[in-house]
Amino acid sequence: MKTKLLQLGQVFVSLLILFSCIGNDPERPLGEYDRGILIMNEGSFGSNDGEVYHLNPSTNELKPDIFEAANGRPFAGLLEDMVNEDDKMYLIANTGKVEIVNPGDFKSLGAVTSGLDQPRSLTVNSGKLFISDYGPYDANFKTPSSYIAVVRNTLGGTVSKKIAVSRKPEDLISFGKFILVAGSEEGKVEVIDAEKEELVKSIEVEGNPSQFFEIDGKIYLFSSKADEVVIYSFHLDNFTLATSNWYPIANATGKIALSNSNTLYILTSSGWPNYEDGIGVLPLFGTSLQPKWYEGSGFYGIGIDSSKEEIYVANANGFQGNGTITVLDKSRNTVRTFDVGRGPSGFMMK
Amino acid sequence: MILLVWAFTFFGSDIQKIDTVGLQEIEVISPAYERFGQGQKSIKWSQKDLEAYQSRSLADLLVDQSPVFIRSYGPGMLASPSFRGSSAGHTAVFWNGIPLNSPSLGQSDFSLLPVFAIDQASLQFGSSGALLGNEAIGGSVNLKSQAGFQEKSSLLLSQEFSSFGNYQTNVKGSISGKKLALQSKIYHQFAANKYPFRNLALPGTPIQEQDHAQVIQKGIVTDLNWRISDNKSLKTSIWLHQAEREIQPPMGSSTQDFQEDQALRWSMNYEVFKKKSTLAFQSGLVREELIFNGIENNTSQFILGGAWDYFPTEQLSFHSGARITLVKGDLSTYAATDERLEIFQSAKYSPTNRLSLSLNLRQLGYGDQLVPLIPGAGLDWTFLEQKNQSLELKISAGRGFKVPTLNDRFWSPGGNPELLPENSWNVESGLHWKKNSFSQSLTFYSMNVDNWIIWLPQGSFWSPQNIRKVRSDGVEYQGSMKFKTGAVDWISQWQYSLNRAVSLVGISQNDPSLGKQLPYTPRHQAGLSLQAQVQRFSIQAQTNYTGERKITADNPRTLSPFFLADLGISYTGFSISKIQIPLQVRIQNLLNTQYQVIYLRPMPGRSIHFTISFQL
16 A cells, blocks of 8 residues: 555545646546545455445445446556556556546546556656556565556656666656656665656665655654654655654564644554554654554555544454455544455545 | 286286276276266276367366256356256366365356366266265266286377467376386466457447456476286376466456466376275375465365275175375464264176166264265166167165355355264266167156255354255256268267256245246256267367356346357378477357356357477
């Protein structure tokens, strides 16, 4: 789950205003899926059964497989990320393609179907798509040839250039003509000039940087270490680190959700042998840190509906079938649960 | 010349009590699973039955002529069997009595078992751990290759040309005297598999040509049958097989995976006939190498065993023995060994020609674990026998088990050494009616599989656990008929199976899969074949129906049912001098049905296959 999924309501709107890379197409009438909650279901490895569900939180009506319903064909990929930029919805499949749909009705607008290996996320800048990609696995199951793929058309097409970056790039975020890349495996933030399609700077950070988010025009980065998480901010005039803050939240997975009150909800997992999952709460500008705000097992995604102050926790149910969403209130009480698609991994609140 | 006749002469009338089975012109003592498998459904194919499948895989044979569902990922790709709703690992596979399932994966890929390499095949349905041992939970497949004592030499060259850039070459030679018979087969298959399919993953769902599914398979099988003396015989076979496969990605993926499989299989059976008994010693070796994208995994199994059959009276027979299996795995993430010792005992009592009862027991230990005693029992009772018809009742009950695979126990990370064996109970009852050349059978079964192992995500990796419990019930109906109209000889076979296989225990109490049909397990399957022969000209039609399959355990997405039809025409009247030249044209998927057995794995449409053979 990527930053774009965490940009909630107002934050998302502010992004649209702030970043010049966002297009200024004529206004279009709101579609059914322009409101509500989009639930990203990753799908199961080898099955390519990723899909998007839509929830109307007012009526609790849940629509399954909205991509297939709109286009008469399955999504056919493992859905890694959803990015809503340039008045388009980009569905990134880590199986090697990007589908581009109308955000209102999910009708297909285009696609990138070749030249990619394991795409992770995307941003639109200078009228182009920049797609982070792990690159191919080598014989040792490593990804030494990671890159940012450039597609010179926001409606898809062919990959025209691959910009080499550090191993396993994840999230991307645009600022002006520049793009910041979270290099998760080598602990780097790399800066790309979108116009020149070149890597112009590399910043060393601690841990495994995975997610960018934006508050009041500032860009922040979430990075996780074994026993703590680190939140960085940047000087956007020269792309240097502005602030670095460490917080004692152990076993963070890299999946986070940001509330309107600037509180991060962070998925954690102890891993082997006890497999204790949980949610840590980190007020970015407060002091009431709660490393174990909520505990359970099988957590695979998290989101926040700020309008209702409800936390959405996705459980993949072992990928044996469909996943389950548990909705919590601020007091950790279960409001409701419902089944969604296979491997639910993220949410987009609209 | 005929082994049994020879044995009969030597031992007098006692040998008549040994169950025998026809095999070409020689008769041999039949395998224990046939003699002591009373009450269990079985299907058997002779060498002649297999002739029509000489350029095809065991998976194709089972799809056409059995109720076993084959989970096929594409032509030449992984094809794993599902007997009665069980998983691929719940099928025991033997070649000349040697287990073939990979000890690391716990299953066999049936697309890598060419029918040309074998001379006989049979299926045993249901759990029969007592008779067949490890992995015989849903059923078992027994393959046999054997040189026959035909007292002549023969040579066959067969070449098939097919659509999509595919072809296959088979060569078979045999020589036979009174004491020694030798047979060798060489095969080479090249399948470009460049077939068109509708790519559902792309905008506009264009028709594309499959471009990463090339398969090359080649191998050699040599069988030696040696009658050492009047009461001793030795059979040994060696099978080398190699496959190189581009792994066909699912629609929506552009992976370029490549897999190489190499196997060395060797079997040896030494038999000594005595007055009221036979002694049989068996040894075998299976070494496999699997290289996936350059990552190598090696396994080997060495088997040594012996069995003693005793026939004290006409009504009683006993079978007892022991087997040691040494397993070694040298895989990309671990190295492990496993030693297994099993002892088994079977008894059959036939108070009349119409009634036979059997009891089978097996005890197996592996590592420091002991699998609980595995029992099985069955009954065959022909309660109606008239001049031209008979009605037989079959009843059986038995347990099955599966030792966790090496990967289950030792894969790093995630392997779980504490896993218990999967185990099952199976009961079945069947009625078999024969009237002249018309026969029908109806079998009811019920099976419980407990401690079913599933791999679940545990943090950053997956780990297997004994979690699922499954109940499988069903009905299998099959029939056959031979008749003649004018100059035309007709043979027809048909079958239908109904299966309900559901999870009783899942990963949690609220597991949405509880009570729902297992994924990739059709409830309905049916097949009908019809063959007409006029002198040397014959035409065969084969149709199959496969019902809808669920993709996941909780059933929200289904794959549509599909109906397939094949048509074959053959003529065996050509010859040049002493060389016979049979010709065959086969059209597979005659109706050009677009279908997927596994979600997003397109299968080929209509294809034409032309085969010419030269037989001396």
